[in-house]
Amino acid sequence: MTTPAPRGRRNNHRKKQTRRRRLPMRYMLPLLFLVALLAMLMLRGYVHSEILADHRIQHPVGTDRVPDEVLEGGPVIDARSTTEPAKSLRIPDHKIVLTFDDGPDPVWTPKVLDELKKYDAHGVFFVTGTMASRYPDLVARMVKEGHEVGLHTFNHPDLSYQSTSRIDWELSQNQLVLAGAAGIRTSLFRPPYSSYADAMDNKSWPVTQYIGSRGYLTVVNNTDSEDWKRPGVRSIIKRATPRHGKGAIILMHDSGGDRSQTVTALGKFLPKMQKQGYAFANLTDALGAPSAHTPVTGFDLWKGKAFVYAVDVSDHITDVMVAGLAVIGVLVFARFGLMLLLSFAHARRVRRRGFHWGEPLTRPVTVLVPAYNESKCIANTVHSLVASDYPVEVIVIDDGSTDDTADIVQRMRLPNVRVVRQRNAGKPAALNNGIAHARNDIIVMMDGDTVFEPSTVRELVQPFGDPRVGAVAGNAKVGNRDSLIGAWQHIEYVMGFNLDRRMYDLLRCMPTIPGAVGAFRRDALDRIGGMSEDTLAEDTDVTMALHRDGWRVVYAENARAWTEAPETVQQLWSQRYRWSYGTMQAIWKHRRAVIERGPSGRFGRVGLPFVALFMVVAPLLAPLIDVFLLYGIVFGPTQKTVVAWLGVLGVQLVCAAYAFRLDRERMTHLISLPLQQVLYRQLMYVVLLQSWITALTGGRLRWQKLRRTGVVEAPGATQSQSRRGNDRRPVA
Structure with a gap:
């Protein structure tokens, strides 16, 4: 029969075993480096790629569940109240709200901003999270120069196909990027693939209601320049011009392809409409409402900045890796x-x-x-x-x-x-x-x-x-x-x-x-x-x-x-x-x-x-x-x-x-x-x-x-x- 080892000796033996199992630093450093590199690549792919994108577009369905007030109303839909029916808002006469979708773009957005600054005009930029996280300085410039910024989701999916959890994710990620880029939150939202208010149907209306319950104004348009078709400068100006002095929300794009025609059209459209007595205002200014922007502070601000910084680092690391x-x-x-x-x-x-x-x-x-x-x-x-x-x-x-x-x-x-x-x-x-x-x-x-x-x-x-x-x-x-x-x-x-x-x-x-x-x-x-x-x-x-x-x-x-x-x-x-x-x-x-x-x-x-x-x-x-x-x-x-x-x-x-x-x-x-x-x-x-x-x-x-x-x-x-x-x- 063997005599059991003293407790102290057993404890020392356990300590030695514990020390032996500890991963040496020479293994930890390569492992941490690889994990960090993988994380940067995943973040880069998350922001740049289309792995999370859903390009399905819903075909029109019936409209019997959509309130007539919405179908026959203006391009701004306020469904934020849980006790009152949704409101439909129009832009006052002789006021134009220029809206730009899908940006910011490193080539075309600065040129659009230059044209607006040249004529002291303002507008609303509905940005996607993927683009805003890659070019946060352009978002900051938009806010600094007095423009409003709205959400256009993170990955630009048709939300009528998405669950409420995916919708929440698209909104929260977009807001996270805005916080990191410009230190703000916004209450403006434009659904991808949207058009006029009378195009709202039984599939898109529940989404609009849910978006409203989250505290957002849904902004569509009532004047489409169709600049995405690149029909020519004259055609863009013609289609963007409101009729009979009416107010309008005009849809344009500052990203998604060659926008040279849009930039050229702005250079002619802005002074022309100003001479006719039109004012180019932000949406909330045109409606006489409080600003859509809310400052972000504390942890939310630093979380947004960290995300934007991480995206920037991942881009640079990827550039280095491509060179490698x-x-x-x-x-x-x-x-x-x-x-x-x-x-x-x-x-x-x-x-x-x-x-x-x-x-x-x-x-x-x-x-x-x-x-x-x-x-x-x-x-x-x-x-x-x-x-x-x-x-x-x-x-x-x-x-x-x-x-x-x-x-x-x-x-x-x-x-x-x-x-x-x-x-x-x-x-x-x-x-x-x-x-x-x-x-x-x-x-x-x-x-x-x-x-x-x-x-x-x-x-x-x-x-x-x-x-x-x-x-x-x-x-x-x-x-x-x-x-x-x-x-x-x-x-x-x-x-x-x-x-x-x-x-x-x-x-x-x-x-x-x-x-x-x-x-x-x-x-x-x-x-x-x-x-x-x-x-x-x-x-x-x-x-x-x-x-x-x-x-x-x-x-x-x-x-x-x-x-x-x-x-x-x-x-x-x-x-x-x-x-x-x-x-x-x-x-x-x-x-x-x-x-x-x-x-x-x-x-x-x-x-x-x-x-x-x-x-x-x-x-x-x-x-x-x-x-x-x-x-x-x-x-x-x-x-x-x-x-x-x-x-x-x-x-x-x-x-x-x-x-x-x-x-x-x-x-x-x-x-x-x-x-x-x-x-x-x-x-x-x-x-x-x-x-x-x-x-x-x-x-x-x-x-x-x-x-x-x-x-x-x-x-x-x-x-x-x-x-x-x-x-x-x-x-x-």
Whole structure:
């Protein structure tokens, strides 16, 4: 029977568990950024799009339920009283109320306001919430210059189709925008698609009654200029002119299309009617009633201002994102074009008859295998090296493993295989320790979870026949590609890494020698001080240092190595977080190459910009393609958006197919490419964003060991070999 832990100890254990469950700030910042960005996009779509718009228009129905007073009355309907019948009001003689619908518009509304100001005339602007929220300064100008503002709903639907809750929403949202734009509320309302009072029917009349119960005067018109038809200036003036000195509410538009005829007509209509004794007044002035505007204060005012400000921010963010999308579009197509063109040239060079790096290399080389807790993989790794068709010396550097990695290798008792033990000091220190113990002038480096084909070492070292070559990058391939995550990484390795390396090879600015398969001239490593511990991407760091020291770094596509890729999202996140952060560190470390001369300057002005654009900037902006896909599907135009996204996917598919053909891979894995672009790219984006935040906030990232399964075996290895390699019994 066990003794229960003391209460204090249990409480401490609970506190520790609570602390462990707390989401780290490095995860919170990207998450908050994405949530804020999504909110801004949704707000932008909410204001700009037609997702909430309802363009149905009710056909005329019977009028038997509409009071005769309304049908035969004036263009202003007062149904606010709950105890008295609705009133119908007319405009007095020689008074004109100019009304403008559907604005404000950034082009035409200022011109309309200029004409009214020129002739000291006033009018009523019935604004929609979507337009007013985007151009609040124009609403403020209307109020400042003495005009009245009325509601024309938020999204311009036919309210006879809408529920009372939707009607309330259309009114409240419109009032919210007016509060934020001009600090007012208004009691004037004009229903969309309305005309004369005698057009009121059994469908629209209940809406008018409900609007009245909410405290609004419903304003239609009795003189329609029909300017929306663009019939010509003379026709607009003719139709807008009242008959026999009667008062009128004239319908015009300051938005919804080209309103140049309306502006020109105003310039002639206003002075003409003023000469005839007409006054252009606000509605309440013409009726002798109190102003329709009520000042808004307190929380309602600040809520309106916050909404208008948020709309403005969302518009600017969207503009930035559109610019970013244009940049990523140029980068993506430029990269794909370069990849295809230069990869084709690279393939022709490699296959060209008589091409060789120099005299074939036959002298032994040293293979370094840094290992930390690789007991599940190390036997397969070493067996693959021993099976090489090239003479090798194998040094396994055990970096303070807590399992029996080193013991497994020693029990194997294989020729030309040595184990070097050290305290845990990290991969760069392990590699430097291995270099110090190496007996040969060519050093091959690989990971402890990787296996080589028999010809890999031979293919990898042949470029050293050229004395200018200081390092060679091999062809790293995913061995565990059966899972979905593995298949996505397989596509990424073949298309994103190896196709890139062919391009970088011809441009002579190879950015990274993969840790899974790379070779170095020992003299080159000695000149740059060996493997550096300054960054988390020692492979990228040493490659850039070699470029700056004047060495060539080339690609050997037939030097294939099979590595175990992460099998869970968490492991993949950890690996790519380290890669992206380490790449940023390496770029920053070698930034002075941009202003230097010679080989260093060439790499700085060619290689570093390529690495920064294609490995840091482009991946950060790439998800914009998918963001705008979702935005376009939800808010429109859906068809054009989907076609554009499929076009980009088609270009990627062509590049991927060509890369698979060059690597002689089966095309069946490309079936998962569309899903990879939707899901995998977002994960890489968040990882890179987290790396940016870590870098900008001065955070430190530690080396993170991935959990291995040992599923990747040496090509052609038998089960008996695998069992012998993992046998942990002492050898007699």
